[in-house]
Amino acid sequence: MKRIRVKGHHELKNFVHALHHPGIPDAYEQTHFSVKTLEWKLTLLSLGVSHPVIWFAVKKQYKNATEKRDNLPQKMLMPKYFGSKDRQKRSRHRILATPFGEEALSQTFAVAQKEYPEALFSAFNLKDPPSPYELACVLFHWAPLRGRRGGKWGYSFLLWWLAGISSAKLAELHPDWEEEAALAIRQMMETPKFSLWALGADMRPVIIRPARARALLFHTPRGVPMREALKEMRESMYVRSLFATGSRGKGAKRWLPEYRPLWHTLDERLLWEEDGRYRAPLRKVRSEGARILGRPKGWVPESRPGNILRTEDVIDLLIEKNPHPGLPWREE
Numbered sequence: 295m296k297r298i299r300v301k302g303h304h305e306l307k308n309f310v311h312a313l314h315h316p317g318i319p320d321a322y323e324q325t326h327f328s329v330k331t332l333e334w335k336l337t338l339l340s341l342g343v344s345h346p347v348i349w350f351a352v353k354k355q356y357k358n359a360t361e362k363r364d365n366l367p368q369k370m371l372m373p374k375y376f377g378s379k380d381r382q383k384r385s386r387h388r389i390l391a392t393p394f395g396e397e398a399l400s401q402t403f404a405v406a407q408k409e410y411p412e413a414l415f416s417a418f419n420l421k422d423p424p425s426p427y428e429l430a431c432v433l434f435h436w437a438p439l440r441g442r443r444g445g446k447w448g449y450s451f452l453l454w455w456l457a458g459i460s461s462a463k464l465a466e467l468h469p470d471w472e473e474e475a476a477l478a479i480r481q482m483m484e485t486p487k488f489s490l491w492a493l494g495a496d497m498r499p500v501i502i503r504p505a506r507a508r509a510l511l512f513h514t515p516r517g518v519p520m521r522e523a524l525k526e527m528r529e530s531m532y533v534r535s536l537f538a539t540g541s542r543g544k545g546a547k548r549w550l551p552e553y554r555p556l557w558h559t560l561d562e563r564l565l566w567e568e569d570g571r572y573r574a575p576l577r578k579v580r581s582e583g584a585r586i587l588g589r590p591k592g593w594v595p596e597s598r599p600g601n602i603l604r605t606e607d608v609i610d611l612l613i614e615k616n617p618h619p620g621l622p623w624r625e626e
Contacts, residue, residue, distance in 0.1 A: 312450040313332070313389065313392070319391055340385040342399075342580070343575075344566075345557070387586070397596070398459065402597040405458050405557045405563050405603070406430060406458070408426070413475070414479060418483065423492060424494065428613065448477050452479070491549060495542050508523075509521075545612055549614070554616050559604055
């Protein structure tokens with residue numbers, strides 16, 4: 295496996311790391327890509343995708359901000375959370391310069407993958423690992439410790455795959471991405487917090503004191519007592535026996551964030567986009583993409599081939615129900 299180095303790569307995080315790959319040509323109207331952080335919500339906005347998580351985040355974060363600075367208008371607070379328009383533009387042009395630029399503008403982007411490639415499935419060493427949707431919800435929301443150092447290329451490409459980019463397009467840019475993504479998963483499985491979540495077992499047999507229960511909550515502040523509690527549970531005979539067999543045991547629903555960061559099925563995205571008010575940003579971005587990529591007027595980006603979930607595929611799954619499936623104003 296050939297190692298690829300990028301100057302200052304230790305400063306790059308998550309989605310943006312793959313966008314600094316040396317195999318990407320200079321993007322449209324920019325000779326140097328300087329963006330060093332690219333959160334999921336900013337990625338969605340850059341590509342014109344009006345996912346519900348953005349609206350819920352605006353509602354929640356704007357409320358929190360105005361409570362502290364009630365004299366500032368909303369337009370002055372927004373850049374703090376989602377980045378400037380220029381940063382969105384530079385990120386979008388860089389994405390369009392990659393082999394997966396067209397898929398990033400397609401209808402299947404931000405829609406969960408149906409199944410893992412064999413290398414990624416095997417990396418969990420579990421019979422019933424978290425689904426790609428569950429893994430995306432957690433990794434887009436929470437940045438877990440990744441065990442041993444290394445695997446940053448693999449982790450970044452794993453995030454892009456979870457976001458809805460096909461394996462074939464990612465392989466055009468980085469042929470070894472699956473092997474390196476599998477390494478990133480194995481490294482995450484070395485950490486007690488992620489591995490206990492991925493196991494998805496009923497943890498009541500090892501919750502013998504309140505600290506252990508609190509440690510299993512993802513919003514619990516980090517600290518020595520919490521780390522020790524997680525380590526104790528991971529090394530308990532009950533949990534070790536489950537990992538030895540790869541079994542989930544009785545099974546319990548894995549924790550997922552309240553506001554889901556992507557659509558579980560293609561039907562969910564189609565239902566959301568039935569409301570015409572959310573099509574304008576996407577139409578604008580696709581029009582710009584057609585001009586940059588040299589596509590004809592009225593161009594429709596090609597979706598990823600297969601591995602797409604539909605409503606009938608997710609019936610009766612052991613998964614936390616989405617508490618906010620509808621539009622923001624229907625949540626009132």
